[in-house]
Amino acid sequence: MxxxxxxxxxxxxxxxxxxxxxxxxxxxxxxxxxxxxxxxQTYVAPGEYDEFYAFLSGGYNGQMSVWGLPSGRMFKNIPVFSQDPESGYGYSEETKALLNTSFGPQAWDDSHHPHISQTDGDSDGRWIFINANNTPRIARIDLTTFETVETIEIPNTGGNHASSFVTSNTEYVIGATRFSIPEEMDADVPIDSYRENFGGKISFVAVDGETGRMSMDFQLRVPPYNYDLARAGKGPSADWAFFTTYNTEQAHTLLEIGASQNDKDFILAVNWRRAADAVANGQARQVPAEYYHNYYESYGGYAISDVHNDVLLLDPRDAEGILYFLPTPKSPHGVDVDPSGELIVAGGKLATVIPVHSFSRMLSAIENEEFEEIIDGIPVLRYESTIAGEVENPGLGPLHTEFDGRGNAYTSVYISSEVVKWSLETFEVLDRIESFYSIGHLMIPGGDNVNPAGKYLIGMTKTARDRFLPTGPKQAHPAQLYDISGDRMVMLSDFPTFGEPHYAQAIEASKIQPNNKRIYDLEANEHPHAIKRTQDARVEREGNVVRVYMAHLRSHQRPDNIEGIEVGDTVYFHNTNVEQDWDVLHGMAIKGMGNAEVLIAPGQTKTLKWVPTRTGIFPFYCTAFCSALHQEMQGYVRVSAQGEAPPLMWRTGDEQRVAGQ
Amino acid sequence: MRKESRLILALAALLLLPVFFLPLWSIGVVAPQYSDGLGMYIMIDDVVGHERHDIQNLNILNHYIGMQPIVPEEVPALDIMPWAVAFLIGFGLLAAVVGRRFMLYGWLGSFGVLGAAGMVEFYRWLYDYGHNLDPTAPIKIPGMTYQPPLIGTEQLLNMHASSWPSWGTLFITLSILLGGLVLWNEFRPIRFLQWKRDQKDRTEDRTVRTRPRSGQLPTAAAIVSLVALLGACGQAPQASAEAESYDQTRSVLAGHEDDYCGGTIGEIRFGGELVTTDGDTFRFLSTECMAGFVAENGIANGQVRSMKVVEYTHGSRLIDAREARFVRSEQHSSPSGLDILATDRELIAYNLRRFFGGDELSWDEVVELVRHEWDIR
Structure with a gap:
C-alpha cells in the first residue's frame, strides 16, 4: 500500500x-x-523584409513557390513543369518549347527537389534547379528574374526522383532513375522479365559555370533497383555523390511488400570525378537515347529545343573505382552529408535506427578491399567497415536529415510525426518536437551545405487534417517553422503552403535581393518580333499568317483597331511591353482565343497565338490592372469570311494605316 | 587689379568647370506607388532621369493629365547654356590675366545677367511644363496646373514634387561669391588676412622678403566650398512626424486617477485632459467623465486653457474637444458606459456612424447629453 x-x-x-x-x-x-x-520572431513589420528566401517545391503542381522566412509569406509561384494560365507560361509561343520532351509537350509534371547552385559547397544564389519526376527532366530557374529559363530531359530513365542535387561547385546537377526500366530505349518486353531486361541509370548533367547552360554529360549503368534520393559530397567528399536505393529485391509488382523484404538495401557511392575522367578517356559508349534540351538562345526571344539522339553510357564493369555499394538498413529514403563532408546519414525509412556512414572509413574499406560481394561490377562494402554509428530510438520512419553547423543533425520522422535532433558526436537524441502531421522533408537554410544558418527549420508535412479552417476533403499541405537556435526546438508558426512541397531550399536574402532585375532591358531585347518604339507597331501578312506587332504601354495598345483578318488565318499577337518601369505589367487576351492570356513584363515580348474560327468583331483587352485607365486599354479585331476580308488595316486614335502603304 | 584679386577671379572662373558635368537642378516626385521616387536632373545641356528610365516613366505618368513629354532636344536653353558658361569661364580667365577692373565689372555684370536669364528661362520652362496641357487629356481637373516649384516642395495630386538646386548650381554660387569677394577686396583700403602681415613684413624689412602666403585664401575658399557641399541640396525634406506618439499621450493619461468618475485610467483611447486657466490639470478616463466634470462644476469657456480628448481611431493623438466630432455608438463600449467616441476627421466620423450607427454630437451636445443621462443639476 x-x-x-x-x-x-x-x-x-x-x-x-x-x-x-x-x-x-x-x-x-x-x-x-x-x-x-x-x-x-515571425513578425516582419509592414515594409520590412524577411531574412531568408525559401523555395518550396510544388510537388504535384509541377511548380515552385517562393516564400519569406521567418514570416511564412508567399511571394511568387514560379511555373516550371506545368502550363500556367496565369502567366501564359507554356501557352505563349516563347515558353511553349520549355515543356517539350521526346514524348511531346508535357502540360504537367511533379517537381520535388529544388537545389540552389553552389560555390565551394555553399549556396551562391545564382540559379535554382528542380527535377521533374514523371517525365524525367531538370529545370533551371534564373534567380535574377525568378523565371524558368531552361529544361533538359533525362533520357532512358523512369522517374527522375534522386534529383536535382548539385555538386559543390555546380559542376554537375544529378539525376537518377527511381523506376528502373528496360535498358534499351523503347524496348517492348514482358514486365516480368524485369531481372533480365531492366536497368537503372544515374545521370550527370554538366552546368556551364558562366551561363548556367546545362548539357547531358554522361550516364552510369547501375542494377535495376529503385534510386530514391541523392546528395553530392562536400569538402573531402566533394568528388563523390551518394544515392539511396530500395527494391534491391527487384520486385516489379506490389512493391509495398516485395521491396520491403531485405534487411539491408544500399547507398550507392559514386566517384563522379573519376567517372567524368573515364568518360573523357573514352571508356563510355554512345547508346541511343532521344531527349530534348530546351532553352533561350538569345535575350528575350523564343525558347528553342535541341533534340539529341544518343547519350554516353559508362558501365562500371568497364571502369573500376567509380561505384561502390554501402549496405544500409532498410529501404533508406534520404541520404544527407554533414557540413564537414565526413558523415553520410541515411534515412532508414523502415529501420529502427538512423545509420551514419563515415566517408573516411569508406575510403579505407575501399583501399583494403573489404568487399562482401560484387554486383554488376559494383563492389559491396562491409557494413561494419563503413558505419560510424547508429542513432538509437530516432522514432518511426526517419526520412531526411539537415544540419545546423553546430554539431547537430535534425531528422524528419514520418510515422511518429516529429523532428528529432541528435548529436553528430555522440549519435544520441537530444530533443524531439512534434510535426503536424507526418513530416516529409525538413529544411534548414543552408542546412545541406557547408555553411548552415542554423536558426530556423521548416518541416513540410503531408497532411493538415484539423490544423486550419477546413476546406473540404482536400486540405493544403502545411509547413511548420521551428526556432532551432537554442538547446530545445520551439515551434514558431504553422502555415499552409501551395501544391505539395517535398524538399525546399532557403538562402540569405542578401545573396539574391541585390541581383534582382526590375525590368527586362528593352534596348537589349533580341526577340525577332519585338518592337522597340511604339511607332513601329504594325500588322503584316505572310500568306495566311498575320503578325500583329503590338506595343503595350499605359494605357493603350497600339494598334487597337485591326481589320482585314479572315477565318482561316493564324494570328500572332507579338506583344511588347515598351515600358521600363518596375512591376508595371500588361496582359493580353482576345475573345474565344482557345489559349491562356500572356502576361508581359516591362521590356518583354510575349506572343499570343489565335486562330479565329468565326466572323465578327472580337474585343481584346489588357488583363493586368496596369493603371488608372486600365479599363480603357482595349481594342477590336474584325474577322471576315474567307476571301471577303477588306485590305489589312490598323488604327490607333487618329493614326490609320493600310498594309503596303 | 590686385594680384590676389586676379588669382581669386581665375579660381572663380575655373569653379564653373564642374558645371559641365554636374546637374544644375534636381526635380523629384514621390508618390504612393513610387516610394523611391522618380526624378530628373537638369544638366547644362540635357535633362536626364535620376535613374535610367525615369524620364520615360515620368512622361508616361504625366500624359494622363495632359503634360507634354520631356524631350531634351526640344528645350532651346539647353543649346545655349554650355556656350554661356564657357563664355563666363573664358571671360573670367581673360579678366584675371589682363587684370583691369572694368573687365571684372564686365564679368560680374554678364554673370548676373546670364544667371538671371537662366533662372527666368528655367521658370518659363517649368511654367510651360506645368501649364501647357493637352485639352484631350483623360484626367482634367478644372483649375489644376502641375508646375513643379522652382525651389521647394509642393503636393500635385498624388505626387509630392520637390525641386532643389543641385551640385552644379552650388559651384555657380561659389563662383559668383568669389567674384563678389574680388570686388570687395578691390575696394578694401588694405589687403586682408595674411596679406596684411606680408605687406607689413615687406615694409619693415625689404631685404628679408617673406614668401607671400598665397595658398591661404584658396584654402579658406576650399573649406567654405566643402562645408557648403556637404550641406548641399538634400531631396525632399522630411515631413514632420504627425502629432504625439502613443507613449507621450499615454504618459499624460495612463495611471492617473479620473478626477470626476474616479478609478485609474488604463485604456487611453476614450480619455481626456482639461487644463484650467489657473493651471490645474484634470484627467478623465472617458469623454463623458470630462463632460460630467464640466457640467457638474459649471466650468465656463473662459476658465479653460485647454480641453482635449484622445482621437479614437488613432488612439494616441490628443485633439481639441471643442473642435472634435463625437459619435455615440452602442457598438463600442467606453469605460463609463455612454459609448462616446471622439475624432477630428469628418470622414472618420462619417464612417463610424455608417458602420456602427449612432449620432454625431458636438462637445456642447455631449455635455448636455451627459447632464441629462447622469442627471446632473
Whole structure:
C-alpha cells in the first residue's frame, strides 16, 4: 500500500512539474496575443523584409513557390513543369518549347527537389534547379528574374526522383532513375522479365559555370533497383555523390511488400570525378537515347529545343573505382552529408535506427578491399567497415536529415510525426518536437551545405487534417517553422503552403535581393518580333499568317483597331511591353482565343497565338490592372469570311494605316 | 587689379568647370506607388532621369493629365547654356590675366545677367511644363496646373514634387561669391588676412622678403566650398512626424486617477485632459467623465486653457474637444458606459456612424447629453 501511495505522490509531483511550465508557456501575455516570443520572431513589420528566401517545391503542381522566412509569406509561384494560365507560361509561343520532351509537350509534371547552385559547397544564389519526376527532366530557374529559363530531359530513365542535387561547385546537377526500366530505349518486353531486361541509370548533367547552360554529360549503368534520393559530397567528399536505393529485391509488382523484404538495401557511392575522367578517356559508349534540351538562345526571344539522339553510357564493369555499394538498413529514403563532408546519414525509412556512414572509413574499406560481394561490377562494402554509428530510438520512419553547423543533425520522422535532433558526436537524441502531421522533408537554410544558418527549420508535412479552417476533403499541405537556435526546438508558426512541397531550399536574402532585375532591358531585347518604339507597331501578312506587332504601354495598345483578318488565318499577337518601369505589367487576351492570356513584363515580348474560327468583331483587352485607365486599354479585331476580308488595316486614335502603304 | 584679386577671379572662373558635368537642378516626385521616387536632373545641356528610365516613366505618368513629354532636344536653353558658361569661364580667365577692373565689372555684370536669364528661362520652362496641357487629356481637373516649384516642395495630386538646386548650381554660387569677394577686396583700403602681415613684413624689412602666403585664401575658399557641399541640396525634406506618439499621450493619461468618475485610467483611447486657466490639470478616463466634470462644476469657456480628448481611431493623438466630432455608438463600449467616441476627421466620423450607427454630437451636445443621462443639476 505504502509503495503505491508513494508512486502516486511522485506521479502527482511529476504532473505538477509538467503542468507548471506548460501553464507558464500557455499563459497569454498582457496584450492578449499569442505567446509573445513566437509571434515577434515571425513578425516582419509592414515594409520590412524577411531574412531568408525559401523555395518550396510544388510537388504535384509541377511548380515552385517562393516564400519569406521567418514570416511564412508567399511571394511568387514560379511555373516550371506545368502550363500556367496565369502567366501564359507554356501557352505563349516563347515558353511553349520549355515543356517539350521526346514524348511531346508535357502540360504537367511533379517537381520535388529544388537545389540552389553552389560555390565551394555553399549556396551562391545564382540559379535554382528542380527535377521533374514523371517525365524525367531538370529545370533551371534564373534567380535574377525568378523565371524558368531552361529544361533538359533525362533520357532512358523512369522517374527522375534522386534529383536535382548539385555538386559543390555546380559542376554537375544529378539525376537518377527511381523506376528502373528496360535498358534499351523503347524496348517492348514482358514486365516480368524485369531481372533480365531492366536497368537503372544515374545521370550527370554538366552546368556551364558562366551561363548556367546545362548539357547531358554522361550516364552510369547501375542494377535495376529503385534510386530514391541523392546528395553530392562536400569538402573531402566533394568528388563523390551518394544515392539511396530500395527494391534491391527487384520486385516489379506490389512493391509495398516485395521491396520491403531485405534487411539491408544500399547507398550507392559514386566517384563522379573519376567517372567524368573515364568518360573523357573514352571508356563510355554512345547508346541511343532521344531527349530534348530546351532553352533561350538569345535575350528575350523564343525558347528553342535541341533534340539529341544518343547519350554516353559508362558501365562500371568497364571502369573500376567509380561505384561502390554501402549496405544500409532498410529501404533508406534520404541520404544527407554533414557540413564537414565526413558523415553520410541515411534515412532508414523502415529501420529502427538512423545509420551514419563515415566517408573516411569508406575510403579505407575501399583501399583494403573489404568487399562482401560484387554486383554488376559494383563492389559491396562491409557494413561494419563503413558505419560510424547508429542513432538509437530516432522514432518511426526517419526520412531526411539537415544540419545546423553546430554539431547537430535534425531528422524528419514520418510515422511518429516529429523532428528529432541528435548529436553528430555522440549519435544520441537530444530533443524531439512534434510535426503536424507526418513530416516529409525538413529544411534548414543552408542546412545541406557547408555553411548552415542554423536558426530556423521548416518541416513540410503531408497532411493538415484539423490544423486550419477546413476546406473540404482536400486540405493544403502545411509547413511548420521551428526556432532551432537554442538547446530545445520551439515551434514558431504553422502555415499552409501551395501544391505539395517535398524538399525546399532557403538562402540569405542578401545573396539574391541585390541581383534582382526590375525590368527586362528593352534596348537589349533580341526577340525577332519585338518592337522597340511604339511607332513601329504594325500588322503584316505572310500568306495566311498575320503578325500583329503590338506595343503595350499605359494605357493603350497600339494598334487597337485591326481589320482585314479572315477565318482561316493564324494570328500572332507579338506583344511588347515598351515600358521600363518596375512591376508595371500588361496582359493580353482576345475573345474565344482557345489559349491562356500572356502576361508581359516591362521590356518583354510575349506572343499570343489565335486562330479565329468565326466572323465578327472580337474585343481584346489588357488583363493586368496596369493603371488608372486600365479599363480603357482595349481594342477590336474584325474577322471576315474567307476571301471577303477588306485590305489589312490598323488604327490607333487618329493614326490609320493600310498594309503596303 | 590686385594680384590676389586676379588669382581669386581665375579660381572663380575655373569653379564653373564642374558645371559641365554636374546637374544644375534636381526635380523629384514621390508618390504612393513610387516610394523611391522618380526624378530628373537638369544638366547644362540635357535633362536626364535620376535613374535610367525615369524620364520615360515620368512622361508616361504625366500624359494622363495632359503634360507634354520631356524631350531634351526640344528645350532651346539647353543649346545655349554650355556656350554661356564657357563664355563666363573664358571671360573670367581673360579678366584675371589682363587684370583691369572694368573687365571684372564686365564679368560680374554678364554673370548676373546670364544667371538671371537662366533662372527666368528655367521658370518659363517649368511654367510651360506645368501649364501647357493637352485639352484631350483623360484626367482634367478644372483649375489644376502641375508646375513643379522652382525651389521647394509642393503636393500635385498624388505626387509630392520637390525641386532643389543641385551640385552644379552650388559651384555657380561659389563662383559668383568669389567674384563678389574680388570686388570687395578691390575696394578694401588694405589687403586682408595674411596679406596684411606680408605687406607689413615687406615694409619693415625689404631685404628679408617673406614668401607671400598665397595658398591661404584658396584654402579658406576650399573649406567654405566643402562645408557648403556637404550641406548641399538634400531631396525632399522630411515631413514632420504627425502629432504625439502613443507613449507621450499615454504618459499624460495612463495611471492617473479620473478626477470626476474616479478609478485609474488604463485604456487611453476614450480619455481626456482639461487644463484650467489657473493651471490645474484634470484627467478623465472617458469623454463623458470630462463632460460630467464640466457640467457638474459649471466650468465656463473662459476658465479653460485647454480641453482635449484622445482621437479614437488613432488612439494616441490628443485633439481639441471643442473642435472634435463625437459619435455615440452602442457598438463600442467606453469605460463609463455612454459609448462616446471622439475624432477630428469628418470622414472618420462619417464612417463610424455608417458602420456602427449612432449620432454625431458636438462637445456642447455631449455635455448636455451627459447632464441629462447622469442627471446632473
Amino acid at each position: 505504502s509503495r503505491v501511495s508513494k508512486k502516486m505522490k511522485y506521479l502527482g509531483l511529476g504532473a505538477l512539474a509538467v503542468a507548471l511550465p506548460v501553464f507558464l508557456v500557455a499563459c497569454p501575455t498582457a496584450e492578449g496575443g499569442p505567446a509573445g516570443d513566437a509571434a515577434t
